[in-house]
Amino acid sequence: MKTIKLASALAFLMALFFPGMAFAQTDPGVRSNTGVNAGQPYASVSANANDLAFYQAGFAQFNEHQTVTGDNPGLGPRFNLDSCGACHSQPAPGGTSPAAGVFPNVGPNPQSQVIAKGVVIGSTNTIPFFVQPNGPVREARFPFFFDRFGNPNPNAPNGGVEDLFTVSGRADAVSCNLQQPSFNAAGATRNMIFRIPTPVFGAGLIENIDDSTLLANQAAQAVFNRVGISGTFNHNGNDGTISRFGWKAQNKSLMIFAGEAYNVEMGISNELFTQDRPLPGEDQLGSGLPANCLNLAGVGYPEDITHSGGTSASTVTSDTALFSVFMKFLDQPTPSTTSPGGATSIANGRRLFSAVGCAICHTPSLTTQASNLTSDLSKATANLFSDIEIHHMGVGLADNVSQGGAGGDQFRTAPLWGLGQRIFFLHDGRTTDLLAAIEAHQSSGSEATAVEEFFDLLSPSQKQDLLNFLRSL
C-alpha cells in the first residue's frame, strides 16, 4: 500500500515538473467516432440520373466477385484476389486494406480467407506466409529474377507482380495446373517486396489536375528553403505528360489504372490489356502461359469487353470503364475538424505540419481544371496533401523496383486525404503506427530526413497535435 502511494506521488511530481517526459505522443489510431467519412459520389453526380446510374453500375462492378467461368468470367489463371472491392475496402469501397477488429470492422484480410471461401483450392494453393488475417492485403514483387541456380540475380531486374494464387484445382480450371511463385525462397533471399492497395477516393480530382498546375507547384516549392527536398515527376511513356497513379506515379489515367489492375490483380484481360498475364519469369523463360490455362472462361479474348448488345449506357460499358467511372465519381474524404484531440489541437497540428516542412511534398491542395465529366470535378479544390512528384525516400523504404522514370528508391508523395481512417501505412503496409510511418521517412538517401529531424525537434505536445491533425484527415 505504501509502495503504491509512493509511486503515485512520484508520478504526480514527474507530471508536475517534467511535463514533457510525462506526456509522450501516440498515434490516436483509426478515427471511429465520426462515422465513415469517405465512399460517397460527388453531389453533382448524385444530382444527375445518368451519371448516378453510371456510378452505381461502377460501384456494383467494383464489388463483384469474379469467377473463372459463369456470369462474371475471366478470373485467373493467376490472380491476387477476385474483387476490386475486397482489397479496396477500408473504410468503404474504394479505400485500402481492411482489418478485422478495427473500425468500421470490414473484416479480416480477404487474401487470408481465399481457401476458406473456396476462391482457391487448398490442395493446389497455400496462403503465402506474409498474408496474415490481421495484416494488410499485399501484392508481391520480386525485384530480381532468380538465376538457374536459384540465386537472385542483381543484374536481371524483374519488379513485376508475382500473383499469389492460381486457379489450379478449381473445377472450372479444368486441366490448368500452375504453381505459385517461390515466395519462401524469395523471402529467404530478401528478393521480395510488397505493395498495399492505394485508396482511390478523390482519384477523379487527381486525374483532372493539369500538368501546368503541378509544374507551378514544383517551382513554388523550389523557391523556399527546400530543407533537402527536390522531387521530380514520372512521365507517361507515350505522350510525355505527367503520370500520377500508383505508388510510383506510374499510371497516367484511371482507365489505365483500372485496366492494369483487372489484368494483373485478377487475371482478367480487357480492352487495355488484352491477354492473360503470365508471371514475369514465365515470359522471361519464353514459355508464357501453357495452352491449357488460356481461354478458361471460354469466351475468347479480351474477357472484359464493351457490350454492343447492352440496353443502356451502363450495360454497354465494359467492367474496366465502369471501374474507371466509379473512381472518377468517388468524392474525396471528409476530414473532421474536431476529432481526434479537438479543434484547437487539429488546427495547431495543421500549422505544425506546414511549419516543419511536411507540406513541401504533401501539398495541402491543388486546383483542378475544367471537367467535361461532372461539375464537382471542375475547378475544384483537391485537398490531396500530395505534390504528385516522385521523391527519393532512401534505403529504408527503397524497394528496388523501377516503374517508368521512378527508380528503386523513388515513390510518389502519398496523398494523405482519408489517412484518419486508414489502418496500414507506407507502400508495403509495414506499420499501423503513424509515428513509425513518419520516422520511416528518414534514412540514408531520403529527401525527407531533414524534415523528419525538424519533427523530432518538436515537443511531445506539438507532435501530438500534428498526429491528431493527420488522423483528422
Add this chain to the structure above:
Amino acid sequence: MNMHRRFSRSLVLLGFSISLLARAQGPPQSGGDFSSNPHPSVLPSNVILVKGAWSSASDSVTPLPEGGRVANNAYSNQYFGLTYSLSQDWTEKYSGPPPSDSGYYVLAQIRSADTFMGTSRGSILIAAQDLFFTLTPAGNALELINYDKESLNRDYKVEQPPTLVTIANHSFVRFDYGSPVAELHWHVLATQIRCHMVQFVFTSRDTKLVESLVEEMGKMTLPAEAGPISGRGGGEVPVCIKDYARDENVLERVDPIFAERRFNPVPVRIIIDKQGKVKHIHFLSAFPDQAKAIADALSQWRFRRCLRDGEPVEVETGIMFGRAPRPATLRSTNAATE
C-alpha cells in the same frame, strides 16, 4: 543378361516418362519466378540496387559537388574547396539523396549526436543549388536568398532579413526566420562558389545554440572566390559561365542519339579545356543510357576558346538535355544588395 538389359531399358524409359510428366505439370523449378536452391545467395539489405536517373561522371578523379564527406569531426568538400569543423557533439547519421534534376544537392545532414548532453538539440543542413539549373530566376546566391525571404509563408516570421555578413573572412548572406507555432528557428547562411549557392541551414528551438553554431562557422576554410555574388570560379578551378554552350561559342555540335524516349530533364555540367574540348562531364541526374549517349555526343563538341586577360582559361558550364529548360518567371522586391 537379356533380363538385365530389359530392366535397364525400363528404368531409362521410366525416368524419361517422369521427366516428361514433370514438364507437363508446370514450369521448371529454377530461374524466373521459381527457385528451389536450399542455399541461395541473399541480397544485401538497405542498398539501392535499382537506380533511376542518378548522378555520374565521365571520370572518377575530378571532384564533384556531391563528393564531400563528414569525417574526423569535419565536413570537407574538395569541389567547393571548403572545410567545416564540427564539435564532437555533432554527427551525420544519414547521408543525403542524389543531386536532383533541378540542380539541388544535399551535401550533409548533421545532427546532435546521441551522446549530446545539452538541453536543446538541433540540426545542420549543408546544401547547394546549381545556379545553372535552378527553377527560380535567381542569378546568384544573394538573389536566391532574397527569393526565399519573399516566398516565406505566413507560418513563419522573419527574424532577420537577408543581410550581408562576414564569416571566415568571406562574405555570406544571412537570413533568420522562425516558426512561432513550432517554436523552431532557422538561420540560413549562404554564399556562392563555382556558380552554386552553398547554404548552411541551422535549426533548433534554442537561438543560443543556433547562434553558437553560426559563430563556429568562423573556423571554416573557403576558396577565395566565395561570396554571395562573386563565386564564379577562376584561379585554380575553371571559371563558371552560365549558357556558355550557346550557338556563338559552339564551333561543332553533335546532338546525342537517345535509344529510348524518356521525358526527364538531364542537367549536365561540363568542363571545357583551354583548347575548347570537353574535358569532364558531370551528369547530375541521368539514366545510364542517357549519360552514354550524351557523353558520346559531347566528345565531338568543339567550343570557342574562352580568354581572360588574353589567356585561354578552362570553363565550367551547364547544359540541359532531355526536357527543355523551364523559363524563370518570378521577380523579387525589397532585396538586400551587395
